[in-house]
Amino acid sequence: TEFISANDLASLMDVSVNEVIKVCLNMGMFVSINQRLDAEAITVIADEFGYDIEFLSAEEEETVAEIEDDEADLQPRAPIVTIMGHVDHGKTSLLDYIRSATVAKGEAGGITQHIGAYDVMTKSDKRVTFLDTPGHEAFTAMRARGAKVTDIAIIVVAADDSVMPQTREAINHAQAAGVPIVIALNKIDKPGANPDKVREELSVMNILVEEWGGKYQSQEVSAKTGAGIDDLLEKVLLEAELLELKANPDRKAVGTVIEASLDKGRGYVTTILVQTGTMEVGDIVLAGPHFGRVKAMTDHRGKKMKKAGPATPVQVLGLTGAPQAGDKIQVMETEREARELATQRQQLAREQSMRTKKHITLDEIGRRL
Numbered sequence: 001t002e003f004i005s006a007n008d009l010a011s012l013m014d015v016s017v018n019e020v021i022k023v024c025l026n027m028g029m030f031v032s033i034n035q036r037l038d039a040e041a042i043t044v045i046a047d048e049f050g051y052d053i054e055f056l057s058a059e060e061e062e063t064v065a066e067i068e069d070d071e072a073d074l075q076p077r078a079p080i081v082t083i084m085g086h087v088d089h090g091k092t093s094l095l096d097y098i099r100s101a102t103v104a105k106g107e108a109g110g111i112t113q114h115i116g117a118y119d120v121m122t123k124s125d126k127r128v129t130f131l132d133t134p135g136h137e138a139f140t141a142m143r144a145r146g147a148k149v150t151d152i153a154i155i156v157v158a159a160d161d162s163v164m165p166q167t168r169e170a171i172n173h174a175q176a177a178g179v180p181i182v183i184a185l186n187k188i189d190k191p192g193a194n195p196d197k198v199r200e201e202l203s204v205m206n207i208l209v210e211e212w213g214g215k216y217q218s219q220e221v222s223a224k225t226g227a228g229i230d231d232l233l234e235k236v237l238l239e240a241e242l243l244e245l246k247a248n249p250d251r252k253a254v255g256t257v258i259e260a261s262l263d264k265g266r267g268y269v270t271t272i273l274v275q276t277g278t279m280e281v282g283d284i285v286l287a288g289p290h291f292g293r294v295k296a297m298t299d300h301r302g303k304k305m306k307k308a309g310p311a312t313p314v315q316v317l318g319l320t321g322a323p324q325a326g327d328k329i330q331v332m333e334t335e336r337e338a339r340e341l342a343t344q345r346q347q348l349a350r351e352q353s354m355r356t357k358k359h360i361t362l363d364e365i366g367r368r369l
């Protein structure tokens, strides 16, 4: 089997492809830039440049991130919460209220920028991390990529409205993912609010709230006045306690990409949720098909951070590209290792896209037009 091209091998070793071709010529091998090389050729060429190559299978590669922790090393961590619900039922308002109420409590004057995840301290001084992604993306895109990030789902239902199709969908998603649900009956300040009607509708789909003898916690809230929101957070924390969420902060960080973009001034900005371990400035990270050294980390208020432990969202500067939401991110021992794996993944992605391209024939394109 052939692995990578002369060009990719050159970039792995941080040399020009011309040098690789020259070395090959000296050894009597005629190699072109895009020619794929087999294991033997790669080993011989790499040796000439002072590298030895380790061939990892896809499975071996995965285990890098999935090192099991010793029970003794685990420490409690904050819950990671996603807010879902029907259009206009108040997801954004609820998130905004929670964020602004806690911003006021922390540093005043912090400019809230949009970032896909943030953490807050509750009145009872416990940390809760929110994912600010449209609920469906959080569950579909990320779950499709094997990333399970959410511990608890808050399902928002406007009390002046009804259980709607997207409410049902959100509940189904959460249940399919095995994620506990807390119901927020929102817009309780509105004259037309009728939370009992919503509780009734929920019971029809087997979501029986605690007040009615069921197992689902629910809370009447107003994202406008803030009524009930502290209680909602306490209920989320209660749910979190039952889950006994733990992680090992004393290992190299593993996490998930929440979002990434290219900023003109700062380069690639990647929002990462650290799930286990602690990420530090200077760490070498592998994120999907990209890698880089963490140049700087900031929280959602733009405050510089040196370290980010489990269940902490951070914005990271220093990656060489923008990974996709749901991509796994892990800290690596060496830059070489990170570069190799990133290149391998890019190669794989390229091959896959070429394979898909081949299936589109001119005839098909014609028909689609």
Ligand code: GTP
Pocket: 085, 086, 087, 088, 089, 090, 091, 092, 093, 094, 186, 187, 188, 189, 190, 221, 222, 223, 224, 225
């Ligand atoms: P999409 O993102 O479009 O799905 O909507 P959303 O669920 O994020 O709802 P959003 O927070 O944008 O709220 C929709 C409308 O309801 C806005 O006009 C809010 O101001 C209003 N609203 C949200 N929560 C409350 C509330 O508790 N009370 C009142 N009176 N209005 C609310």
Ligand code: MG
Pocket: 091, 092, 093
């Ligand atoms: Mg919204």
